[in-house]
Amino acid sequence: MKKRKDFLSYGKQSIDESDIAAVVETLQSPFLTQGPKVEQFERAVADYVGAKYAVAFANGTAALHGACFAAGISKDDEVITTPITFAATANAVLYCGGMPVFADIDATTYNLDPVAVRQKITSRTKAIMPVDFTGQPVDLDKMMQIAKEHNLVVIEDGAHSLGASYKGQKVGAQAHMTMFSFHPVKPITTGEGGIITTNSEDYYEKLKVFRSHGISKTPYSIEQGDWYYEMTDLGFNYRMNDIQAALGLSQLSKVDSFIARRREIASLYNKKLVNVPGVVVPKQLEETESGWHLYMIQLDERITGKTRREIFDEMRARNIGVHVHYIPVYWHPYYQSLGYEKGMCPIAEQWYERALTLPIFPQMTNEDVDDVVECLKSVLHPLK
Numbered sequence: 001m002k003k004r005k006d007f008l009s010y011g012k013q014s015i016d017e018s019d020i021a022a023v024v025e026t027l028q029s030p031f032l033t034q035g036p037k038v039e040q041f042e043r044a045v046a047d048y049v050g051a052k053y054a055v056a057f058a059n060g061t062a063a064l065h066g067a068c069f070a071a072g073i074s075k076d077d078e079v080i081t082t083p084i085t086f087a088a089t090a091n092a093v094l095y096c097g098g099m100p101v102f103a104d105i106d107a108t109t110y111n112l113d114p115v116a117v118r119q120k121i122t123s124r125t126k127a128i129m130p131v132d133f134t135g136q137p138v139d140l141d142k143m144m145q146i147a148k149e150h151n152l153v154v155i156e157d158g159a160h161s162l163g164a165s166y167k168g169q170k171v172g173a174q175a176h177m178t179m180f181s182f183h184p185v186k187p188i189t190t191g192e193g194g195i196i197t198t199n200s201e202d203y204y205e206k207l208k209v210f211r212s213h214g215i216s217k218t219p220y221s222i223e224q225g226d227w228y229y230e231m232t233d234l235g236f237n238y239r240m241n242d243i244q245a246a247l248g249l250s251q252l253s254k255v256d257s258f259i260a261r262r263r264e265i266a267s268l269y270n271k272k273l274v275n276v277p278g279v280v281v282p283k284q285l286e287e288t289e290s291g292w293h294l295y296m297i298q299l300d301e302r303i304t305g306k307t308r309r310e311i312f313d314e315m316r317a318r319n320i321g322v323h324v325h326y327i328p329v330y331w332h333p334y335y336q337s338l339g340y341e342k343g344m345c346p347i348a349e350q351w352y353e354r355a356l357t358l359p360i361f362p363q364m365t366n367e368d369v370d371d372v373v374e375c376l377k378s379v380l381h382p383l384k
C-alpha cells in the first residue's frame, strides 16, 4: 500500500456548527463560570446514564481525585485497580495518600479480572477502581458483589465508556461512583472536563465541596449573614466552567450517533481482520455493549514474523496513526521508584507487548477503515 496523504490519527473529536454556536452563546452570556450551564450539563449527564446525581469537574483526573476523596481514601488505604489504564486512575489514589494495588486483567476482555481482585483484598483495602477499558464495561455485577462482601467502594473509571451498556443498562448508575472524561479523544468532549455520576447524596455533597476549595455555603449563611461561608475540608479549585458545559450539552445531544458510528467501524474492522493470520480481534462479552473508544488488536509475532515495534513503525511511516494503550502503570519510573515490581501482573504485561491500537473515531470514513486494513495486511504479509 502507498503512503496515505494525510495522517490518520487514532482518535479525534467531532465538532460541528451547533457546538460552536453553543459556546459563542455562552461567551455572550453573563456567566462564564459557575453559571446555569454547568448545572444543566450535570442534570443532562445524570439523566442520560440514569443516575441521581452528577458533579462536573475541570477534567477527568480531578474528578477521580474527588471520587477518592469522597470515598474517604486516606493514608495507607489500599485501592485495587488495573495496570492497563492511563496513569491518572492510579495517581488519584496517590493524591489522597492511599496505595494503588494492581490486580491482573482478564485475557479475553483486557479488563480487571474479578478473580484477581479477590486475591488482592487485605484488611486495608478500601475501594476498587475498575476501568471500562476501550469502552467495554467491566463485569459490574461481580465488582459490586465483591464490594458488598468486603465493604468496599467501587469507583468506576468510565473515561472510555460514556454511552456503553452493561446488561442493557448504560454505565454510570451501577457503581458507587462513575467517572467520565471529556478530553477531545473521549466519547464526547468539553475541551478538558470530567464528571462523577452517583446515586449517593452523601458522595454528591462531598464531591461538590471538594471541587470548590472545600467550601460550603449552606446552612451557615442564614444565621451569619450573606457574606459568610466556611471551609470545612482542604478542597481544590477543580470546577468546570460554563463554556465547557455549553459545549458538553451540545456534544451530549449527539453521543448516541457518535457511538453508533464507532460500533459500525468496529464491526467493519472485525469482519475484515478476523481471518488475517497473526491478528486477534477484540472480543465483546454478551452482557456488554462497548462504546468502542479504542479498537485494539493483538499481534502474534510467531505468525507475523515481525515485532510489534516493526509493525507500528511501518504503519506510522504510511501515515496510519496506530498507537499503543497503555504501558502498564507500574512500569513507569515513578511507580518503580515507589517499589512496584515488574512481573506483578503477567497477563497484563504479555498483553501489552502484543497490543496495537487502530484508529477509530466517529468521522472516520469506510475508506479510512480500508486504508488501515490494507496497510496492516501489507505490513504483516507483504507477499500475499
Ligand SMILES: *Cc1c(COP(=O)(O)O)cnc(C)c1O
Pocket: 059, 060, 061, 062, 085, 086, 088, 089, 131, 157, 159, 160, 181, 182, 183, 192, 193, 194
Ligand atoms: C483520559 C483518561 C483519564 C483522565 O481523564 P482526563 O480528562 O484526561 O483527566 C483517566 N482514565 C482513563 C482510563 C482515561 O482514558
